[in-house]
Amino acid sequence: MKVEELLSQSGEWLKGTGPESDVVISSRVRLARNLHRFPFLTVATPQVRSEVERFVRPRLEEGKLPRKLVYWSLGELTSVERTLLVERHLISREHEKAEGERGVAVGADEAISIMVNEEDHLRLQVIRSGLQLDEAYDEIDRMDTALEGSLNFAFSPQFGYLTACPTNVGTGLRISVMMHLPAAVLSKQMDKVLQSLQRLNYTVRGFYGEGTQPLGDFYQVSNQITLGKSERDIIAELKRVIPEILKFERQWRHKLLEDEPRRLEDRVWRAYGILKHARRITSEEATDLLSALRLGATLNVITGIPHKVLNELFIFTQPAHLQKIERKILDPDERDSVRAEFIRRRLEGL
Amino acid sequence: MNCEKCHKNHATIHITAAEGGVKRELHLCEECARQTGALSNFNFSIGNLLGNLMEPVKSPKVSQVRCPECGITYSEFKTKARLGCANDYEVFRSELLRLLEKVHGSIQHAGKTPHTVDAQIRKENELIRLKRDLDSVVKSEDFEKAAEIRDRIKSLELELNR
Numbered sequence: 001m002k003v004e005e006l007l008s009q010s011g012e013w014l015k016g017t018g019p020e021s022d023v024v025i026s027s028r029v030r031l032a033r034n035l036h037r038f039p040f041l042t043v044a045t046p047q048v049r050s051e052v053e054r055f056v057r058p059r060l061e062e063g064k065l066p067r068k069l070v071y072w073s074l075g076e077l078t079s080v081e082r083t084l085l086v087e088r089h090l091i092s093r094e095h096e097k098a099e100g101e102r103g104v105a106v107g108a109d110e111a112i113s114i115m116v117n118e119e120d121h122l123r124l125q126v127i128r129s130g131l132q133l134d135e136a137y138d139e140i141d142r143m144d145t146a147l148e149g150s151l152n153f154a155f156s157p158q159f160g161y162l163t164a165c166p167t168n169v170g171t172g173l174r175i176s177v178m179m180h181l182p183a184a185v186l187s188k189q190m191d192k193v194l195q196s197l198q199r200l201n202y203t204v205r206g207f208y209g210e211g212t213q214p215l216g217d218f219y220q221v222s223n224q225i226t227l228g229k230s231e232r233d234i235i236a237e238l239k240r241v242i243p244e245i246l247k248f249e250r251q252w253r254h255k256l257l258e259d260e261p262r263r264l265e266d267r268v269w270r271a272y273g274i275l276k277h278a279r280r281i282t283s284e285e286a287t288d289l290l291s292a293l294r295l296g297a298t299l300n301v302i303t304g305i306p307h308k309v310l311n312e313l314f315i316f317t318q319p320a321h322l323q324k325i326e327r328k329i330l331d332p333d334e335r336d337s338v339r340a341e342f343i344r345r346r347l348e349g350l
Numbered sequence: 351m352n353c354e355k356c357h358k359n360h361a362t363i364h365i366t367a368a369e370g371g372v373k374r375e376l377h378l379c380e381e382c383a384r385q386t387g388a389l390s391n392f393n394f395s396i397g398n399l400l401g402n403l404m405e406p407v408k409s410p411k412v413s414q415v416r417c418p419e420c421g422i423t424y425s426e427f428k429t430k431a432r433l434g435c436a437n438d439y440e441v442f443r444s445e446l447l448r449l450l451e452k453v454h455g456s457i458q459h460a461g462k463t464p465h466t467v468d469a470q471i472r473k474e475n476e477l478i479r480l481k482r483d484l485d486s487v488v489k490s491e492d493f494e495k496a497a498e499i500r501d502r503i504k505s506l507e508l509e510l511n512r
Contacts, residue, residue, distance in 0.1 A: 043434040043435065119432070165432055167453055228457070
């Protein structure tokens, strides 16, 4: 499979059908693993990096794993293709920018991906649509156990799975729930949410993970603690916290609908109008308007726009996607025109 | 006076900097001073200076112990926030225990254990610890103890190579 072929499909997690999908976009779990006897990437020489890749790659491509994976060596991809993988949430920004031998193995439905030579030798991730923490963990656990058959992971009985950064040590498990919280943002309640989550040792990040700004009212909530709790405990705690946020967001959505229906309707339909007719649109404006449209669609202020279409528009209107669709390098100005046209067509087709 | 940056530790480093003709005073704790690079212009740290004055025959400071496998020191870890290899967890054990307690509120793994090679890893962890002990025992000239440790290392290495 080639990277371009991703354009003819969209990830399973974007289909917008999972539980609680009015608020929860996706559930992501990741495991950090390092190979026994190999130095961490912090000090790894180029030789060690390629040794790790040479050692791991055939084992990821092997047929015996629970999922068939396709491996891309990032050095062999163009920068647009690598960015496309970032936009798809298959690799991190750091992995895209890094140098040296590194890669990613991806499952056909994009639900699973394994980065090689990122901060740790292996970073496994599974993304599912909506709130599906147990399902996502079960899948990653199966893959991890299968890989243990052929790879020896650095592990200590006291510290668990050993990671380059001690903030990941133990389970190596980070769970991130991506949520759309437009009503909390619109009603200026986000600070409250953020503060209470931080008190409970959860971090909140933007759409593309670490160090990114919240975009289009999307927030990723993840656990900070990885040591001293079992994987199931970490999941169970998140399963108590997330519903509280869902309840909060839904309350504010209904409050908006009851107290200021005109303001809400105007915002939603204005967004629709611009998206459907604009001839040029920046990524920021598109994300902002799509967010408003998504809110309108969940509250039936506007009908006939499936979540899947909206979720896909967020991803397909990102710079690398547009350039791959057009098959050429576009400057930001050209992208704005292409983006507007792409959105127009997609909305007209409904 | 508390550190201006972390507002937690006591400020022990007082720096007067002149920027664009404006004099500014900075009051930092040693850790923050090191992190901001305020200390990097000096060839010594206050800690080392005091250590040298008070304990002339002190063993090398923890922050200067190098991991025999990957070669990093604990202070290098503190600047990069990334460890160099799995052995660092044994080499910098006591420092990391304090850090892990702070970050995770725990120092004991309670999750999944790989079904393979559990016994072997335990042995290897012990080997790392013994090699580290050997160094300090040799330095303190306790040769009887050193011979004992050396024997244990030999037999472990044999077991692991088999």
